Amino acid sequence: MKFKVNNKEVFASTGGRPFDKKKPLIIFIHGSGLSHITWVLQTRYFAFHGYSVLAIDLPGHGYSEGPALESIEEQGKWIADVIDSVEMEEASLVGHSQGCLVVLECASQFPDKIKSIGLMGGAGAIPMNPELLDLAEKGDPKAVDLMMDWAHGPAGHFGGHPVPGLHHINLGGSIVINGSVKNALGVDFRACDNYKNGFEAAKKIKCPAINILGDRDRMCPLKEGKKLAEHIKTSEVEIIPNCGHMILLEEAGQALEILKKFIRNNHPV
Amino acid sequence: MDPKTYKFDTLSLHAGYMPSKNAGSRQVPIYQTTSYMFDDVDHAAALFNLERGGHIYSRISNPTVQVLEERVAALEGGTAALATASGMSAIFLTIMTLCNAGDHVVVSSQLYGGTVNLFRLTLPKFGIKATFVKPRDTEGFKNAIQENTKCIYGELVGNPGNELMNLPEISKMAHEAGIPVVIDSTYQTPYLFKPLEHGADFVIHSLTKWMAGHGSSMAGILVEGGKFDFLKTDKFPTMTEPYEGYHGLSFAEEFGPVAFTMKARAEGMRDMGPCLSPQNAWNVLQGIETLSVRMEKHCSNALKMVEYLSNHESVAWVSHASLKDNPDYELAKKLLPKGTGSMIAFGIKGGKEAGAAFIDNVKLASHLANVGDTRTLVIHPASATHSQMDEATLKLANMSHDMIRLSVGIEDIDDIINDFEDGFRAAKKPRLVANK
Incomplete structure (x- = not known):
């Protein structure tokens, strides 16, 4: 659905069901340069099982009006604005990669609005490889190829997508390429590289939390995910074996099962 | 990197x-x-x-x-x-x-x-x-x-x-x-x-x-x-x-x-x-496991067949984008740098009758309605694969009755050429009979 946040048009997938203010809200926040599409194997389930779902396109991504927000702090505040814009009091947040930083920032700045948080492939800091950052800021599509290489574990490189016929790396790459390498991915990578408040934000989290980590993650290595979890007093940790950074797609089924249990317990219908 | x-x-x-x-x-x-x-x-x-x-x-x-x-x-x-x-x-x-x-x-x-x-x-x-x-x-x-x-x-x-x-x-x-x-x-x-x-x-x-x-x-x-x-x-x-x-x-x-x-x-x-x-x-x-290896051989054999056919006295014309006088030569060079494929269309002198004699007398090349087999295949489209098209549609497709469609296989090129020689030899006979 399309709606306005701070007078700018925003797109969010509602998981195939109409948005309903009477149902508990879950907001899904994508990673760098990506869009709502990455969440399709989680959002539809929740939308059809009693929740209102918003898999948002961050500003300047997917079908949301730009420009992209330049800092994680702004993005965290913007998520709180999304909750206000749809006239809800509170939401659970689920983030992937950069989206985890956004979740940390939002949940620490606006604790009263956040019911629970799910973090997939997260870390307390995501410093960027300087060459990758430079390529992305120049709009060079090679940045996308490198990102897709590093983001995917064995399943992404060999195959075996949970949805028959889909190709992990080419699908992920097309989401980024269909947006703007320079104005979305480049801005996102710079925002991640600049962000230094992750562990401090993590310490402030009081709501239930879960870190879902892939043991073959090369973008946010497992030890970094564990370190983040250690800074969140309330965090559970689930490690998925043989899984890279794109947990939400590479092991979509396992990721969904973990999220289902966590959200049902902490933000019941 | x-x-x-x-x-x-x-x-x-x-x-x-x-x-x-x-x-x-x-x-x-x-x-x-x-x-x-x-x-x-x-x-x-x-x-x-x-x-x-x-x-x-x-x-x-x-x-x-x-x-x-x-x-x-x-x-x-x-x-x-x-x-x-x-x-x-x-x-x-x-x-x-x-x-x-x-x-x-x-x-x-x-x-x-x-x-x-x-x-x-x-x-x-x-x-x-x-x-x-x-x-x-x-x-x-x-x-x-x-x-x-x-x-x-x-x-x-x-x-x-x-x-x-x-x-x-x-x-x-x-x-x-x-x-x-x-x-x-x-x-x-x-x-x-x-x-x-x-x-x-x-x-x-x-x-x-x-x-x-x-x-x-x-x-x-x-x-x-x-x-x-x-x-x-x-x-x-x-x-x-x-x-x-x-x-x-x-x-x-x-x-x-x-x-x-x-x-x-x-x-x-x-x-x-x-x-x-x-x-x-x-x-x-x-x-698919051997696609690259096969395609290389298909294309190299095809180039040799194009050269052979282009210089053959029984061949009226050859269509393959690798030929410098082909209208698509420059576009093919740009789009198909690894090869223009192993499909060749050519016209045989003597028209439909000669074409039929050619096809009936090649032995290595298989006469059938398929392309892209590892084996060399030939067919006369106007009487087979495209026979259900009317004259106007055939004309729009630029298809003539003397056209033979060749799908070059990966056999030894000398064997394919020897086989075609037999076909062309037989294709000349109906014309000689007709001329008498």
């Missing part, structure tokens, strides 16, 4: 399959089953509602077929692929997913005869009409686009005349008009040409041909490029508006770069059911 994603030859052997998820089996298992156990009622409901991925029934998807789909998607650079029982069913599925009754398509006039008849005679029964345009008439494609046109369809190198479409230019025109381009790339395989890198939005293969190579199994596939944004036009309401068949799902919103494949599978395979058998999928996978 370069990405270390696997390259073409490696993908040909490995893409789409992980032994660790299949009991360690090094070879792809053949999942000879119709259906798949659900974990519980919730799991079943989620699968049926596209809330999660997985297999339900082999008409819709099958694990062995899935390996083939991912492998071809990997080789073509596509976001997704959907395998079908044949190339023709892939074409039908694609058009029926794109179009409704009352819609129109712009089609190259030089296509496999079965495809011509699909567009000329069968699709109109469903209310879908086509305008045929000669493949070299780039502006003609633009001029033929109507308000209700839903795609441009063609073969990069037309069957059987070997004329090229200027795909980059035609794609640009199509996208300006808000419609996608569908390319049947059977003749090229992704080894020679990747249509998605040159503006096409969807690629179709008859996998029966060069991709498999062995001539043992029927199979087709549709590959999605992931760049055509259905939400940026109002021409495709069945892609963008809530679909009653899946509780109001908008395929374009939910699935973005794989929306078309998802709809073709969820609706088309469900309702029409042109599924590929796991055994045939496995057979095709065996062929």
Whole structure:
């Protein structure tokens, strides 16, 4: 659905069901340069099982009006604005990669609005490889190829997508390429590289939390995910074996099962 | 710093399959089953509602077929692929997913005869009409686009005349008009040409041909490029508006770069059911493993045959874009740097009668209605593959009665040439008799 946040048009997938203010809200926040599409194997389930779902396109991504927000702090505040814009009091947040930083920032700045948080492939800091950052800021599509290489574990490189016929790396790459390498991915990578408040934000989290980590993650290595979890007093940790950074797609089924249990317990219908 | 994603030859052997998820089996298992156990009622409901991925029934998807789909998607650079029982069913599925009754398509006039008849005679029964345009008439494609046109369809190198479409230019025109381009790339395989890198939005293969190579199994596939944004036009309401068949799902919103494949599978395979058998999928996978090696030999043999035929006294003309005097020579150099393929069309002196004598007297080359076998194949299109086309359609396709279609195999080139010498010798005899 399309709606306005701070007078700018925003797109969010509602998981195939109409948005309903009477149902508990879950907001899904994508990673760098990506869009709502990455969440399709989680959002539809929740939308059809009693929740209102918003898999948002961050500003300047997917079908949301730009420009992209330049800092994680702004993005965290913007998520709180999304909750206000749809006239809800509170939401659970689920983030992937950069989206985890956004979740940390939002949940620490606006604790009263956040019911629970799910973090997939997260870390307390995501410093960027300087060459990758430079390529992305120049709009060079090679940045996308490198990102897709590093983001995917064995399943992404060999195959075996949970949805028959889909190709992990080419699908992920097309989401980024269909947006703007320079104005979305480049801005996102710079925002991640600049962000230094992750562990401090993590310490402030009081709501239930879960870190879902892939043991073959090369973008946010497992030890970094564990370190983040250690800074969140309330965090559970689930490690998925043989899984890279794109947990939400590479092991979509396992990721969904973990999220289902966590959200049902902490933000019941 | 370069990405270390696997390259073409490696993908040909490995893409789409992980032994660790299949009991360690090094070879792809053949999942000879119709259906798949659900974990519980919730799991079943989620699968049926596209809330999660997985297999339900082999008409819709099958694990062995899935390996083939991912492998071809990997080789073509596509976001997704959907395998079908044949190339023709892939074409039908694609058009029926794109179009409704009352819609129109712009089609190259030089296509496999079965495809011509699909567009000329069968699709109109469903209310879908086509305008045929000669493949070299780039502006003609633009001029033929109507308000209700839903795609441009063609073969990069037309069957059987070997004329090229200027795909980059035609794609640009199509996208300006808000419609996608569908390319049947059977003749090229992704080894020679990747249509998605040159503006096409969807690629179709008859996998029966060069991709498999062995001539043992029927199979087709549709590959999605992931760049055509259905939400940026109002021409495709069945892609963008809530679909009653899946509780109001908008395929374009939910699935973005794989929306078309998802709809073709969820609706088309469900309702029409042109599924590929796991055994045939496995057979095709065996062929794809050696695609690069075979295509190199096909192309090198083809170049030698072009030279041989061009200098032969019994040959009136040769059509192959590798020839410097061919109108498509420059375009082919640009689009097909690895080779212009192993299909050659040539005219035999003495016309239809000589052609028949030639075909009846070659022994190594097989006279049959197929192309892209590892064995050399010949046919007289006007009396076989394209015989159901009327004179006007044959003319539009630039097909003459003296044309012989040659699919060059990977036998020893000397043996192919010796065989052709026998054919040409026999082809001269009817003329000598007639002259007396």
